[in-house]
Amino acid sequence: MSLDHLSQEHQDKVIKIRKRVIEAIGRSMDLYGVTQSTGHLYGLLFFADKPMTLDEMGQEMKMSKTSMSTSVRTLLDLQMVNKVWEKGSRKDLYEVEYDWFQTFTDYFAIEWRKSVETSLQIFRKSIEEMQKLIQDVPEEDAIRRVLMEDQRKMEEAVGYYLWLNRLIDSLESGDIYQLIPKDNPRDV
Amino acid sequence: MSLDHLSQEHQDKVIKIRKRVIEAIGRSMDLYGVTQSTGHLYGLLFFADKPMTLDEMGQEMKMSKTSMSTSVRTLLDLQMVNKVWEKGSRKDLYEVEYDWFQTFTDYFAIEWRKSVETSLQIFRKSIEEMQKLIQDVPEEDAIRRVLMEDQRKMEEAVGYYLWLNRLIDSLESGDIYQLIPKDNPRDV
DNA sequence: TAGTTTGTACAGTTTTTACTGTACGTTCTA
DNA sequence: TAGAACGTACAGTAAAAACTGTACAAACTA
Numbered sequence: 396m397s398l399d400h401l402s403q404e405h406q407d408k409v410i411k412i413r414k415r416v417i418e419a420i421g422r423s424m425d426l427y428g429v430t431q432s433t434g435h436l437y438g439l440l441f442f443a444d445k446p447m448t449l450d451e452m453g454q455e456m457k458m459s460k461t462s463m464s465t466s467v468r469t470l471l472d473l474q475m476v477n478k479v480w481e482k483g484s485r486k487d488l489y490e491v492e493y494d495w496f497q498t499f500t501d502y503f504a505i506e507w508r509k510s511v512e513t514s515l516q517i518f519r520k521s522i523e524e525m526q527k528l529i530q531d532v533p534e535e536d537a538i539r540r541v542l543m544e545d546q547r548k549m550e551e552a553v554g555y556y557l558w559l560n561r562l563i564d565s566l567e568s569g570d571i572y573q574l575i576p577k578d579n580p581r582d583v
Numbered sequence: 584m585s586l587d588h589l590s591q592e593h594q595d596k597v598i599k600i601r602k603r604v605i606e607a608i609g610r611s612m613d614l615y616g617v618t619q620s621t622g623h624l625y626g627l628l629f630f631a632d633k634p635m636t637l638d639e640m641g642q643e644m645k646m647s648k649t650s651m652s653t654s655v656r657t658l659l660d661l662q663m664v665n666k667v668w669e670k671g672s673r674k675d676l677y678e679v680e681y682d683w684f685q686t687f688t689d690y691f692a693i694e695w696r697k698s699v700e701t702s703l704q705i706f707r708k709s710i711e712e713m714q715k716l717i718q719d720v721p722e723e724d725a726i727r728r729v730l731m732e733d734q735r736k737m738e739e740a741v742g743y744y745l746w747l748n749r750l751i752d753s754l755e756s757g758d759i760y761q762l763i764p765k766d767n768p769r770d771v
Numbered sequence: 772t773a774g775t776t777t778g779t780a781c782a783g784t785t786t787t788t789a790c791t792g793t794a795c796g797t798t799c800t801a
Numbered sequence: 802t803a804g805a806a807c808g809t810a811c812a813g814t815a816a817a818a819a820c821t822g823t824a825c826a827a828a829c830t831a
């Protein structure tokens with residue numbers, strides 16, 4: 396990691412610091428639903444001062460190349476690492492995406508949207524079908540009240556899904572940064 | 584489920600609708616990191632017109648009482664169900680929390696905060712230690728640049744964590760609803 | 772074209788997680 | 802106070818996920 400010219404003592408210190416931070420990153424990455432080890436790999440790449448190959452990763456992580464391949468692929472899907480082209484090298488090179496704001500918003504936008512879209516569709520269809528059913532049932536019947544209650548619950552859920560959809564929109568568009576600015580005057 | 588007085592045909596329709604919605608809920612609940620079956624249980628409770636006992640759940644879910652016990656406990660921890668007291672009954676009764684806004688914000692507030700707090704602490708400590716190290720190293724040395732780069736990366740990360748902390752604050756305080764109102768005029 | 776090198780598919784193994792059944796402590800009931 | 806009913810701890814089993822090593826297709830090299 397290009398610390399060669401440092402005294403042994405200093406080298407140890409740097410490695411210790413990095414290792415601790417890498418650990419922290421690895422742990423906190425379960426927010427993104429990835430394995431500890433995938434998170435750990437991300438942490439490793441975080442401190443790498445140049446793009447790494449699968450072999451280098453495997454060496455550092457003391458894990459198989461196959462595992463590195465799958466981990467990197469996961470991180471690529473999450474857009475947390477980028478493939479880098481370097482002339483001369485036949486190997487694939489990867490480096491981390493340092494824009495954590497983007498990483499965060501991308502991930503949850505995708506994850507939440509996936510869930511919302513299908514749910515919304517099903518809830519709406521079900522509300523509609525329930526409506527037809529209610530019209531078939533005599534008024535003021537106990538059973539009618541049960542069905543209407545079902546319907547009400549589903550409509551409330553739809554309200555929530557629509558809100559979540561708008562929240563996702565604001566993550567994607569960046570409007571969220573109007574309410575929560577990237578750098579807060581009070582923190583600086 | 585108190586649909587007894589309905590014709591067989593209508594009963595089947597209601598059950599079909601409910602089942603479809605329950606499935607959808609069950610699937611979408613993996614957002615909250617719970618098992619399919621725990622999500623499914625939540626869906627079941629969603630349509631229950633009265634609080635349910637563990638035995639009833641087990642019967643409906645065709646699963647062991649033990650599983651119901653652990654699932655319910657998970658949902659209780661996530662504040663997605665509430666324990667209900669009913670005089671006369673010795674059994675514990677549970678009903679869902681219908682406020683999905685609250686459920687959502689609670690969950691992610693807690694989850695994210697957990698991750699941010701520890702990370703922030705570690706990053707800050709590490710930046711500090713790295714600073715000391717940098718002062719030990721001769722100026723304009725290549726190694727110094729590497730350390731300063733490490734430091735810069737960590738400071739950028741801290742910026743992100745502070746932002747996330749503020750986002751969490753706004754979820755917890757409800758300020759988020761100023762940017763994204765619960766009911767959008769355009770949707771109504 | 773033959774010979775390397777590189778990334779990944781796939782099968783097998785280990786580890787982890789989900790679920791079940793039994794057993795037991797606690798609480799209510801008579 | 803004895804007996805029954807309830808929820809859960811715990812141990813065992815089944816299912817799923819993570820990881821490894823081998824093998825192979827594609828891409829490069831000479």
